[in-house]
Amino acid sequence: MNAIAPLPSEAGTAWPIVRFAGVRKSYDGENLIVKDLDLDIVRGEFLTLLGPSGSGKTTTLMMLAGFEIPTEGTILLGGRNITNLPPHRRGIGVVFQNYALFPHMTIGQNIAYPLRIRGVTATETERRVEEALTMVKLGAFAERRPAQLSGGQQQRAALARALVFRPELVLLDEPLGALDKQLREQMQYELKQLHEELKVTMVYVTHDQTEALTMSDRIAVFNDGRIQQLATPADLYENPLNAFVAEFVGENNRLVGDVVDTGLSAVSIRLADGTVVRGKAVDELRKGDRAVLSLRPERVSLDPTDSFANVLSAPVEKVIYLGDATRLILRVGGSEEFSVKIPNPDDRATMMRGDAIRIGWRDTDCRAFRLANS
Amino acid sequence: MQASLEMMGETEIPKMGLRTLVRRAERRHFMTMLALMAPSVIFVALLFVIPILLFLFRSVDNAEIPTLLPKTAVALDTWRDGEIPGEPVFAALASDLHALKGSPDAALLGRRLNFAVPGYRRLITRTVTSLPGTQMASAKETLAAIDKSWLDPVYWRTLKSQSGRITDFYLLSALDLQRGAGGIEKVSGEQAIFMSLYGRTLYTAFGVTALCLLIGYPVAAVMAAARPAVANWLLSLVLIPFWTSLLVRTTAWVVLLQTEGLVNKVLLQLGVISEPLKLMFNTAGVFIAMVHVLLPYMILPVYSVMKGISPVHLRAAASLGANPATVFRTVYLPLTIPGVAAGCTLVFVLSLGFYVTPALVGGPGDQMIGYFIAYFTNSAVNWGLASALGVFLLLLIGVIYLALGKLVGFDKLKVR
Numbered sequence: 001m002n003a004i005a006p007l008p009s010e011a012g013t014a015w016p017i018v019r020f021a022g023v024r025k026s027y028d029g030e031n032l033i034v035k036d037l038d039l040d041i042v043r044g045e046f047l048t049l050l051g052p053s054g055s056g057k058t059t060t061l062m063m064l065a066g067f068e069i070p071t072e073g074t075i076l077l078g079g080r081n082i083t084n085l086p087p088h089r090r091g092i093g094v095v096f097q098n099y100a101l102f103p104h105m106t107i108g109q110n111i112a113y114p115l116r117i118r119g120v121t122a123t124e125t126e127r128r129v130e131e132a133l134t135m136v137k138l139g140a141f142a143e144r145r146p147a148q149l150s151g152g153q154q155q156r157a158a159l160a161r162a163l164v165f166r167p168e169l170v171l172l173d174e175p176l177g178a179l180d181k182q183l184r185e186q187m188q189y190e191l192k193q194l195h196e197e198l199k200v201t202m203v204y205v206t207h208d209q210t211e212a213l214t215m216s217d218r219i220a221v222f223n224d225g226r227i228q229q230l231a232t233p234a235d236l237y238e239n240p241l242n243a244f245v246a247e248f249v250g251e252n253n254r255l256v257g258d259v260v261d262t263g264l265s266a267v268s269i270r271l272a273d274g275t276v277v278r279g280k281a282v283d284e285l286r287k288g289d290r291a292v293l294s295l296r297p298e299r300v301s302l303d304p305t306d307s308f309a310n311v312l313s314a315p316v317e318k319v320i321y322l323g324d325a326t327r328l329i330l331r332v333g334g335s336e337e338f339s340v341k342i343p344n345p346d347d348r349a350t351m352m353r354g355d356a357i358r359i360g361w362r363d364t365d366c367r368a369f370r371l372a373n374s
Numbered sequence: 375m376q377a378s379l380e381m382m383g384e385t386e387i388p389k390m391g392l393r394t395l396v397r398r399a400e401r402r403h404f405m406t407m408l409a410l411m412a413p414s415v416i417f418v419a420l421l422f423v424i425p426i427l428l429f430l431f432r433s434v435d436n437a438e439i440p441t442l443l444p445k446t447a448v449a450l451d452t453w454r455d456g457e458i459p460g461e462p463v464f465a466a467l468a469s470d471l472h473a474l475k476g477s478p479d480a481a482l483l484g485r486r487l488n489f490a491v492p493g494y495r496r497l498i499t500r501t502v503t504s505l506p507g508t509q510m511a512s513a514k515e516t517l518a519a520i521d522k523s524w525l526d527p528v529y530w531r532t533l534k535s536q537s538g539r540i541t542d543f544y545l546l547s548a549l550d551l552q553r554g555a556g557g558i559e560k561v562s563g564e565q566a567i568f569m570s571l572y573g574r575t576l577y578t579a580f581g582v583t584a585l586c587l588l589i590g591y592p593v594a595a596v597m598a599a600a601r602p603a604v605a606n607w608l609l610s611l612v613l614i615p616f617w618t619s620l621l622v623r624t625t626a627w628v629v630l631l632q633t634e635g636l637v638n639k640v641l642l643q644l645g646v647i648s649e650p651l652k653l654m655f656n657t658a659g660v661f662i663a664m665v666h667v668l669l670p671y672m673i674l675p676v677y678s679v680m681k682g683i684s685p686v687h688l689r690a691a692a693s694l695g696a697n698p699a700t701v702f703r704t705v706y707l708p709l710t711i712p713g714v715a716a717g718c719t720l721v722f723v724l725s726l727g728f729y730v731t732p733a734l735v736g737g738p739g740d741q742m743i744g745y746f747i748a749y750f751t752n753s754a755v756n757w758g759l760a761s762a763l764g765v766f767l768l769l770l771i772g773v774i775y776l777a778l779g780k781l782v783g784f785d786k787l788k789v790r
Contacts, residue, residue: 065689065693066692066693067689067692086692086697087689087692087693088692088693088694088695088696088697088698088700088701089695090693091695092693093693093694094689094690094693096686096689096690098684098686100684100686100687100689100690101690102687102690102691102705102709103687103709104708104709104711113691113694113696113704114694114695117694117695117696117700118695161694162693162694165694165695
């Protein structure tokens with residue numbers, strides 16, 4: 001199930017900067033938090049580890065940083081085995097969720113810390129600290145204490161501190177989790193900008209799929225201790241490999257039914273209320289299997305033409321105004337939460353609860369997976 | 375906006391200003407607060423602050439001589455030191471002493487003067503009892519006949535210097551100083567006990583504080599890093615001594631430390647020592663017992679600060695390239711300084727005033743200020759000197775607190 005997507009072409013021949021080989025991690029000796037992890041991280045890429053809490057993504061990051069030791073398997077950094085190397089000898093920059101700036105030092109001293117540890121000369125330290133402060137737009141804050149800075153400023157300072165000693169690899173553990181939405185979006189942009197300028201490899205952990213989609217070169221979706229899919233954002237969104245990825249990344253309608261017919265490119269599935277719909281089979285499905293269909297709300301059309309494989313009539317349950325769009329909640333095939341998203345302004349936004357409307361979608365936009373434990 | 379303001383101006387805003395309203399609301403709040411605080415404030419003031427102030431005043435109070443020898447005090451005004459006073463002064467003294475005949479005040483006066491010059495009590499008692507009731511021809515000759523000491527200027531000097539309402543006698547005594555013929559001078563060798571007492575008190579307090587820090591810091595660090603269940607167990611182990619009375623704990627040390635005590639027996643049986651160690655009635659005993667008693671006061675503030683240090687800071691330092699020793703030196707230790715400062719202040723100040731423990735397990739040469747205050751209050755009934763020692767103990771604590779506050783910042787001395 002560990003589908004490894006092809007590496008980005010320009011770095012395809014280079015030795016990966018990090019390789020996880022058969023890594024497993026258990027805290028209690030009974031349950032594996034990380035199960036058989038094989039992962040190559042390409043030099044210079046922005047890789048996001050995405051998943052719900054407890055999926056193993058943070059443990060994976062902590063093993064890479066050296067704060068956790070794998071129970072089994074090896075981790076290579078630049079071809080060197082670092083599985084048991086203590087964190088201070090790895091030379092990896094880490095940015096933590098709660099900034100972790102030293103409260104007894106000024107921002108300037110915080111950023112100078114890794115240089116001081118490495119015995120960099122005073123003049124060189126001063127120059128590089130200033131450079132790092134300018135880079136994160138904190139030029140005037142060198143003398144302040146962390147507590148005197150806002151959350152966003154603190155996270156910038158933490159970023160500068162993780163970058164100032166020029167590590168090849170920077171790990172970010174939900175660095176924007178504590179910030180409000182607007183600031184988070186701005187920081188996402190700045191972080192991406194820095195990544196492109198510095199060409200440093202970044203591994204980013206988040207549970208926010210929007211963040212993952214907007215920032216990453218590649219995303220590894222974690223669930224239940226395994227990578228469910230490793231792909232580019234577009235690939236992940238358009239071609240989820242399983243029901244979990246389909247549901248975790250982006251919005252999704254879920255319809256459950258029995259396979260009644262299989263064809264070359266499509267399967268027919270009878271839903272709970274008897275409606276038969278057609279979709280593209282991702283897993284191998286046979287007649288009589290239980291299957292789950294996954295369909296993005298924005299792929300449902302209110303003007304279905306004859307070319308649509310699925311056209312049906314559905315009663316409106318709810319109309320929700322979203323500002324830039326309107327969401328219609330419909331009753332379709334036994335599901336009472338079938339969601340359709342239409343952009344505003346749209347005349348059809350005047351629809352009322354109880355109206356029956358015609359909807360349709362292409363079979364290629366509707367992906368059929370085998371229902372787990374069937 | 376404008377319209378609504380105008381409307382409010384006509385109908386809503388009352389005649390008096392907003393400021394008055396706010397002030398009135400605040401005053402009400404303040405009065406409630408005051409009423410709630412009143413019982414505790416009155417209790418503390420009546421039973422604690424005022425008695426202490428009164429007692430401290432005793433270090434300069436000199437009621438006995440001016441009230442018991444009023445005429446002598448006036449007559450001595452014109453007397454110059456170094457000579458034997460004239461007849462009027464003797465007459466005044468004879469008259470004052472005569473008035474004390476049969477009164478317990480004579481003993482009081484004698485005791486008071488004896489603090490300054492040993493032997494004065496005997497002189498007063500003998501003079502009062504031997505004074506003839508009738509008018510004498512020459513008071514000078516009569517008194518000299520009763521006791522030749524009256525011809526010695528030392529006794530008159532004492533009388534004159536102690537005749538004011540306020541005296542510096544006790545404060546000077548507590549600093550091993552006295553007023554002699556040539557002004558303030560040091561008292562002779564064997565009487566000078568107080569300066570070395572302060573030295574010993576400071577030395578013991580510093581030593582106990584340092585030992586508490588040395589022993590307590592790692593314990594607090596382990597507790598702060600332990601899992602909650604383990605930390606709770608350790609915490610109750612630290613707190614158990616807190617629930618036992620100080621006297622009981624100190625007596626327990628007496629049992630353990632004596633020559634035939636448990637510690638010596640175990641060490642002898644283990645073959646570590648060949649003859650019993652002397653662990654009691656000496657400095658070692660005082661240190662052992664005091665460190666034990668005061669250890670929780672060090673561990674608790676240090677632990678509470680350590681618990682507040684996020685482990686992420688230590689991880690961050692490690693990720694930035696610091697090895698464990700450097701992480702400790704550059705991050706952990708500086709972040710624990712507030713706890714260390716608070717713990718040290720607490721232990722130091724408490725040990726400055728320690729009394730019971732040194733009194734029970736220490737030798738005669740290990741007694742601290744508290745012991746002497748108790749001695750002068752209970753046994754010697756020299757409240758003036760006891761109170762002067764109290765003043766210097768308070769000053770000592772104040773100076774050290776100020777110095778520490780300047781050094782590490784007052785906000786860090788708070789016990790959290």
